[in-house]
Amino acid sequence: MYQKTSDFSKWYIDTIQKADLMDYTPVRGCIAFKPDGYELWEHIQEEMDKRFKETGHRNAYFPMLIPESFFQKEKDHIEGFSPELPWVTEAAGEKLEERLALRPTSETMIGHLYSNWIKSYRDLPVLINQWANVFRWEKKTLPFIRTSEFLWQEGHTAHVDEEEARKETMQMLTIYKEVVEELLAIPVYDGQKTRSERFAGAVDTYSIEAMMQDGKAVQAGTSHYLGTKFAEAFDIKYLNKENKHTYVHTTSWGTSTRLIGSVIMVHGDEKGLVLPPKIAPTQVVLIPVGPWKKNPAIMEKLNEIFAALKAKGARVRLDDSDQSPGYKFNEWELKGVPVRIELGPRDLEKNHALMKARDEGEKISIPLESIIESIEKELETMHTRLFEKAKAFRTENSHTHIDSLKQLKQHLGESEQNETIPGWILAGWCGDNICEENVKEQTKFTTRNIPFNPPITKHTCIHCGKEAKHTVWFARAY
Ligand SMILES: [Zn+2]
Structure with missing residues (x-):
């Protein structure tokens, strides 16, 4: 494991650049996600979204611009967020009557709308999630971990009472823990935030926290019980069964593209990126070696393996470019690809191929007749290996x-x-x-x-x- 704290940040930047995950832009603190970086987010999204829907949530979309007056309605919320808000003050050449913030989070806009949408106990619970970009004008930025604009999901729910809202808050924290551990192979501690560290405007904030290889923590997801604070600020009331007007209890919960940064910082090694198999854009790379161009049987066999893996749903690449094998090995290692398969004429004669897992030192020989099963098994065991390694590191x-x-x-x-x-x-x-x-x-x-x-x-x-x-x-x- 990579442990030198002194140049960890340099290692981090080198790793993401060599893996071609992002690029800087002329806008300070705003990065471009390149396809290999964005696909990591897509896999996280798929899994989260599936679990949100399984638990009854639906996606919706809300505007990015939020009127200043909305922020004034919840005192703690404005205090917490105002220092880092970017503002739109003019449009079409004219100064706006009220300036508009680029959302740092959407409790206010959603609170305003929920007060119209919720009238009766029959309208509850409201279980909505939004996939969006948000802005927090950070002084110190670091790609994926802390940027002025980032991608995230924010869940916003409204309930009849405290009990139900608290249950929701915990349910979502559990989902976060499961996805981060089962998909990203990152062990996390779940628990409650102290008063000073909780979300601006929350009654209680809960988080999952992960340890990076420089020993620092990343807050990998948060879930908030907001009580009736936003309901009172935005007048979100419903008629209960006794025909009395009652404030709803709300929750919000979020995870962001910092999860990508965490994956890099938890699993990377001295060579660079190591990706957990379940989110790797390329899970398996097939590389012909030796005098393979003179021997058409090599590409035939590799094409066959390629098709079989594809049919199983694996994300596989066949690298038949004219670079040397050594160059290719290095390139795909820098990209963190979990499993590499090498096949040359001599291997084919012996009816085997060589397999190298990104996190293991040695190549192993595997029989061709069961190669698909061997690869699938390796992708599974590599996930477990990475998780256990990260857990042992955390314990240590x-x-x-x-x-x-x-x-x-x-x-x-x-x-x-x-x-x-x-x-x-x-x-x-x-x-x-x-x-x-x-x-x-x-x-x-x-x-x-x-x-x-x-x-x-x-x-x-x-x-x-x-x-x-x-x-x-x-x-x-x-
Ligand atoms: Zn004390």
């Missing part, structure tokens, strides 16, 4: 023995000296904002979440030493 770099700020600083000093990553620490917290703030100021470690299932329970606050109310993951984060 999750520290549970640190109980005071002094110990944390000592730990940071040691990791700097030994050039190891500081990782995450599991510590107690009394619940006081000041303690959380102090830890952040002095170590840049922020609270990630209060895990639902902490490996152990902590009893004293890392900062003040008083009784801990919560056991919390602390880490530096993207």
Whole structure:
């Protein structure tokens, strides 16, 4: 695994450029997704969308421009988002009467509309998701992880009461955890955000958090219980069965293209990109080797394998370009392709081919008669291998023995000296904002979440030493 923190960001940028996933544009913080980068998002989308629909949600689309007055209606929401909003102030050469924000998220526009759409208990629940782009004018940007414009999905639901809305909030968090673990092979901790880290305008925010190979955390998805805050701000009421006007309880939940950045940072190695098989744009590449041009049987066999894999639904490429095999091996490795098959005249004579998994050091010989099964099996086992490797890495770099700020600083000093990553620490917290703030100021470690299932329970606050109310993951984060 790649562990040198000092040049991790350089490695990250090199990796995505060599893999041809994106390009920079003249607009600061706004990137172009190239086809191999965009296809990663499409596979994430497909899987998420399937699970959203299985749980009763439908997709809709809302405008990108939001009137300024909408933001004024929910005080916490405007405070949280106003510093990073880009504004449209004129159109067709004329100054607008009211300026319009490029949406950072759509609670306000959707709140406004839901107040018209929801009249009676019969209209509930409303279960809607939107696939869209959003804008947050970030000072420091990093492709896929933090950009001024990014792609995401945002779910917005309305319910008769708190119980149902909270159930929805948890259900969506569970779906996020499952997709990130089962599709992207990234292990995550699910838990609750502290007050200071929760979504602007939420009653409670829950997240899944993933550890990158430099030990930093990425918040990979969030789900919010919004209570009646947006319902009150936008007057979303329904007539209940007793014929009384009642505020709905709302939720929102989102995941974004930062998941792509997480995949790169969790699975990559010193050679570059390593893609989990389920989202790789190319899962298998077939490469003829040796004097294959003089031997038509090689391409015949490869074409046969190609067709058989295609028929099984695998995403396969046959590279018969005139580059040398060594050049091709390197190119496809940089693209993170999970499985490579090599076939030359001598292999064909022996009735076998060579198979190389992107994350394994050695090539293995596989019999041609069962090659399709071998490849399919390898794609499955590679997923498990990547997941287990990431999980072992996370365990190795999750520290549970640190109980005071002094110990944390000592730990940071040691990791700097030994050039190891500081990782995450599991510590107690009394619940006081000041303690959380102090830890952040002095170590840049922020609270990630209060895990639902902490490996152990902590009893004293890392900062003040008083009784801990919560056991919390602390880490530096993207
Ligand atoms: Zn404290």
